[in-house]
Amino acid sequence: MIRLKKCSLIWLTLLLLLIATAVNAAEKNFVEIDIYSVNDFHGHLRAEAADPGIAVLSGVINELMKQNPVGSLLLGGGDMFSGTIDANEYQGLPVVTAMNKMGFSANTAGNHIFDYPLDVIKRQAAAANFPILGANIVEAAGDRVAEPFKPYIMLQRNGLTIGILGLTTVETKEKASQFNLQKVKILPPEQIAQVYVDELRRQGAQIIVLLTHIGSRQGEKHGITGEIVPILQKIHGVDAVVTGHSHLCVSGTYEDIPVIQAGCYGEAVGRINLLYSMAAQKVVSANSRVYKLSELPRVQDNAMERFLEPIFKNIDSKYNEILAVNSQVLTNDRNGESRVGDFFMDVLKNGFKADVALYNGGAIRDTLPSGRVTVRDLLKIFPFDSTIYTAEVKGSDLRQVLEHGIGNPDISRLRFSGLQISADIRREEGQRISSVTLSDGSTLADEKYYKVISNDFMFSGGDGFYSLQNARHLRDCGKDKTFFAFALRSLKMVDYPAHDERLQIKKQGV
Known part of the structure; x- marks a missing residue:
């Protein structure tokens, strides 16, 4: 009983803080957008050892997104579908289905998506209720974005048009199956990103998010570092950046742009909070935070657990x-x-x-x-x-x-x-x-x-x-x-x- 009261108090505190922000936003004719993200999940569907499992991950995200239901979106930072026998046995499809149930709006392609051949990736994309983004993954014989990847998605949240541009690391050329890469090539992200950012603005995007599978780090003295920095140095007009690939918890800013990364294996959830001024027609403040699941009350999505149970039983018996x-x-x-x-x-x-x-x-x-x-x-x-x-x-x-x-x-x-x-x-x-x-x-x-x-x-x-x-x-x-x-x-x-x-x-x- 004491533990239940403590858990409820923690969630209530989070709720009050977020409601206070929302009320403040409304009073000033601001619109609040919350971008939640998970990266490098690597198929860790099952709860064991330090892994919370996707049923708990889903439960926690559900609770967080309740605070701003009309202004929240959930994004995947890549390397989601492979890395455990629970995922690999079914070519990543249980992860895709779980992400559908959680309401992901988009997922960017990571290097490990090419653990699978392109025809399998196409089946994953067909099963997904969200696009798999990769603006710099193009056909080997040309410059068109390779199927089934999409360069970006535009969506509506809380009355705003948000553009999500997907980019993956050039390290994919070294960190993926060479056989599975034969039909595609990976362009340097900075070579094409600005073109798409400008295109999104022309199409009416009021907020632009880079959804990347590109490494970031964070130091006390030097702030955000890593592979993402030289790319951001060559791009302007971006409001938020989701990173991945380096399996680290990162929450900071690069030249006032919030940058997030939520560890790996579902151990954490990233959140970028943006405040958009309708009068100024731009983002006027931003902050970010990484929620480590080990530090939050355990909330399990029982429907997700029921979905996974026969999959786990089959794997265990086999x-x-x-x-x-x-x-x-x-x-x-x-x-x-x-x-x-x-x-x-x-x-x-x-x-x-x-x-x-x-x-x-x-x-x-x-x-x-x-x-x-x-x-x-x-x-x-x-x-x-x-x-x-x-x-x-x-x-x-x-x-x-x-x-x-x-x-x-x-x-x-x-x-x-x-x-x-x-x-x-x-x-x-x-x-x-x-x-x-x-x-x-x-x-x-x-x-x-x-x-x-x-x-x-x-x-x-x-x-x-x-x-x-x-x-x-x-x-x-x-x-x-x-x-x-x-x-x-x-x-x-x-x-x-x-x-x-x-x-x-x-x-x-x-």
């Missing part, structure tokens, strides 16, 4: 086979040590008798739990449809991979086996790696070729690992998940140490 028993949790820090990554790289190297195993850190998405390890646990770690290859890689190209993949702030840390590396990650790329020793005790030789096993994403130059495109004698070894499941069944018991010294990073002052 993927509940016990593969092995693990003695202790193997953790995964995408920008630090990943014992689960180290373990599977050792398994990969030894299984194919390679000199070196390599994986991009972003391909490894979860921890290996202690106790019984099921197929579903494995698919949480490796949610993407990756194929593994062996190839011969020249030592100099391998060295470039290590320089790019260790200490690079723009990508998750490289995972590897078969190497002992010393590095100073404070240095620039090309000067970070001080020594590389192979398992046999030899030093990495630039002119020698080594047997390397990795995934199709890396061998195609994904994440900027371009030197691997020089590899020779590539051999398809099948799906990574199939091999890893086989390996776990064979091992039966996993007893892997909590730490090793394969990567030694020079500390400050040493």
Whole structure:
């Protein structure tokens, strides 16, 4: 009872604050618009561990949008449809349906939408009650926006016409399946954005929102930074910016323009509040806030939970086979040590008798739990449809991979086996790696070729690992998940140490 009263008090406080703003707006002939956003959801439909799940996310958003029902809209910042077995098993369609139920007005295309082939994306778009935006995603053979993407949408809220322009990161060229990108090209956003902003104004847009899947960061000294900044420097006439891709909570301004990003996996909701003067015919004030769901009363959308229940039951029954028993949790820090990554790289190297195993850190998405390890646990770690290859890689190209993949702030840390590396990650790329020793005790030789096993994403130059495109004698070894499941069944018991010294990073002052 006490908890219920406390929860009610929190929601009542939020309600009174927002009502006060609305009353003030009405008195001054202002119109209030609330832009709510979710980005980088990555199919985390289910509530588990730190993920609230979409039933709670929907419940919280419903409560927030009640405060300004005629002036609120809900937007998706991209990378929504893939990343978990619950989503991937059905090619993202449960996420699309859930977003329909939540009333999303638009979603921008993220790089991970190309985890799916274009024909699947078209089916997703056909099932969606909202457009998938991507003004800078054009046909490979021309400059028309590629189907099924739309450059923008115009909608009405609280008597105002709002233009939503969708843009995606140019990093899509490096951070997506090269096969699925064959029919499209990604233009620099700043190359086309102003043209569309001007077009939206001509069509009567009173407020313009950039809905982007482009990275942003926030620092105490320098405010908004990241990939979005040089783009905003070349665009004028924008009233609000929704960002994504960097999986951070960001709430601030860039030259008085509110910029928001709401973390990832549904952990938070972004809100930009705009006050529009009917007399001045422009936005006269703006503020932003990120609501972390862990800090709000838990409100569940029971209808959403009922919709998801049969999906979860089907997944659990299909993927509940016990593969092995693990003695202790193997953790995964995408920008630090990943014992689960180290373990599977050792398994990969030894299984194919390679000199070196390599994986991009972003391909490894979860921890290996202690106790019984099921197929579903494995698919949480490796949610993407990756194929593994062996190839011969020249030592100099391998060295470039290590320089790019260790200490690079723009990508998750490289995972590897078969190497002992010393590095100073404070240095620039090309000067970070001080020594590389192979398992046999030899030093990495630039002119020698080594047997390397990795995934199709890396061998195609994904994440900027371009030197691997020089590899020779590539051999398809099948799906990574199939091999890893086989390996776990064979091992039966996993007893892997909590730490090793394969990567030694020079500390400050040493």
